[in-house]
Amino acid sequence: xxxxxSRWALRQQPLGTQLADPDLYDFPYYRALWTMGxxxxxxxxxxxxxxxxVVVAATQALMDQDLADRLARYAAGGxxxxxxxxxxxxxxxxxxxxxxxxxxxxxxxxVRVAEFDAPPADDGQAIGFEDGAWFEAGPWRERLERxxxxxxxxxxxxxxxxxxxxxxxxxxxxxxxxxxxxxxxxGRGPELAEHLLRSVVAHASLxxxxxxxxxxxxxxxxxxxxxxFVLNHxxxxxxxxxxxxxxxxxxxxxxxxxxxxxxxxxxxxxTA
Numbered sequence: 001x002x003x004x005x006s007r008w009a010l011r012q013q014p015l016g017t018q019l020a021d022p023d024l025y026d027f028p029y030y031r032a033l034w035t036m037g038x039x040x041x042x043x044x045x046x047x048x049x050x051x052x053x054v055v056v057a058a059t060q061a062l063m064d065q066d067l068a069d070r071l072a073r074y075a076a077g078g079x080x081x082x083x084x085x086x087x088x089x090x091x092x093x094x095x096x097x098x099x100x101x102x103x104x105x106x107x108x109x110x111v112r113v114a115e116f117d118a119p120p121a122d123d124g125q126a127i128g129f130e131d132g133a134w135f136e137a138g139p140w141r142e143r144l145e146r147x148x149x150x151x152x153x154x155x156x157x158x159x160x161x162x163x164x165x166x167x168x169x170x171x172x173x174x175x176x177x178x179x180x181x182x183x184x185x186x187g188r189g190p191e192l193a194e195h196l197l198r199s200v201v202a203h204a205s206l207x208x209x210x211x212x213x214x215x216x217x218x219x220x221x222x223x224x225x226x227x228x229f230v231l232n233h234x235x236x237x238x239x240x241x242x243x244x245x246x247x248x249x250x251x252x253x254x255x256x257x258x259x260x261x262x263x264x265x266x267x268x269x270x271t272a
Contacts, residue, residue, distance in 0.1 A: 002026055003045045006061040009094065010086070016118035018139045024186060025059035025084065032194035037209030037217045038201065049074045053204040056082045056197075063088040063097075068104035075108065076176030080204050082197070083109060084183040085116075085140050101142075102182065109182040110153030110173040111144040127169040127185060129157045133195055137169070138186030144168045156181065156196070170196065179203060212238045215261070228269040232261040245272040 007022040014020040033040045033056075041052075045067050049055055055074060060067065060083070068088070075081045088102030097103035101113040118139055119125065125137040143164060146153045157170040170183045181200060187193060201208060209217055214234035219226050227249070232238045240259045246269040248255050259267060 001045055001047070001055060001057040001060065002042050003060055003062065005092070006059060009061045009090065010059065016139065018121065019118060022059070024139070025086070026056070028187060028190040028193035029056045029058050029082070029084075029197060031190045032197045033201075034216065035190075035194060036198070036201065037211050038206060039219050049079065052079065053206065054080045054082070054197075054200055057087065058082070058084040060087045062090055062092050062094065063103050063105065064092040065104050068108070071105065072108050072175065075178035075180050078177035080178055080200055081175075081180045082183070082200055083180065085142055085186060087182075089113075106147060108173070108175055108180055109171065110147050110150075110180075111168070111171050111182055111184075112147060113184070114143045114145045116140065116142045121188075125162055125164065126160045127157045127192070128160050129170075129195065130155075134160065135192040135195065136188040138188045138192075140186045141169075142184035144171060144182070144184045146171065156199075159185075211240060214238075215240060222270060225271055230259065230261065230267045230269060232263065232265045235263045237262055238265075242269075246270060247272050 010022040030040060045060065057071060071081060083102065083105065086101065088097065088105045090096050099106065099112060102109055106112050119141065125141065126134050127137050128134040141164065153171050153173045155168040156172050159165055159167050159169050169185050170181065172179060172181045183196060198208065211217055215238050216231040216233060218229045220229065230240060238261045240261065242255060242257060242259055246255045249268040249270055254272060255269065261267060
C-alpha cells in the first residue's frame with residue numbers, strides 16, 4: 001500500500017537529511033517480495049483489500065480513522081498485515097494524534113511508540129530476531145511500549161545495543177482470524193525487510209520461488225490458466241528451475257526441468 005499523501009508528508013518533514021527519500025520506507029518491502037518471486041500489487045489506501053493474503057502498509061504517515069478501521073477489518077477477516085515506522089503519527093490533516101504513533105492503530109498493533117530517533121549512519125545499532133538472525137538498524141528507530149495486556153503481543157526482534165538494548169524492535173499480534181506485525185526500525189539495506197517478510201509469507205502458506213539474481217517472475221491470468229512471465233534483467237545467461245512441465249509461448253518450445261534465458265531474455269510459460 002502506497003499513499004501519495006503520506007509520501008508528500010515525509011518529504012516535507014523528513015526529520016533528517018538521510019530520510020529525505022520516502023522510498024527508504026516502502027521500497028525495501030517491495031524489493032523483498034520481488035526477490036521472492038511473489039506477485040505484488042501497488043495499491044492506494046482506499047483500495048479494496050479483499051482477496052489479498054498479505055498487505056504491507058509501510059509508513060502510512062497520515063492515518064485517518066476510516067483507514068485504520070479498514071485495516072483492522074482486513075486483519076480480523078484473516079489477512080496478514082505488516083506496518084512499519086512512522087505509521088499513524090498524524091491524521092489526514094497532518095495533526096499529530098494525541099497519543100502519538102501509531103495513532104488509531106495502537107490497539108491493533110498492541111504497541112505505542114514511546115520515542116524515536118534518527119541516528120547517524122555509523123551508529124552501529126543492530127536488531128536480533130528470535131531465530132538468531134541479526135541486522136544493522138537503519139536511520140530511524142522507535143522505542144515500542146507494549147500495551148496491556150502484554151501477553152497478547154509477541155516480540156519478534158529486539159534491539160541489541162545501547163540505551164535500546166533488549167527493547168522490542170518488531171512485534172506481532174493476533175487480531176481476529178489474522179495477524180499484525182509492527183516493525184519499529186528501518187534497515188541499512190533490504191535484508192531486514194526480506195527476513196521479516198519471509199516469516200510473514202510463511203504464515204500465509206506462500207512459497208517463495210528460488211530464482212537467480214536479477215530474474216523476475218510474474219504470474220498473470222490467461223485464457224487457459226495462469227501465465228508466468230520470466231524476465232532476465234542481466235547481461236548474463238540465467239538458468240531457472242521449473243517445478244512442472246511448461247510450454248514457452250513465444251517460441252512454442254516444450255520446457256522441462258531447467259529454463260535457460262539469454263542476456264535480457266524473456267519467456268512466457270503456460271502449463272503443458
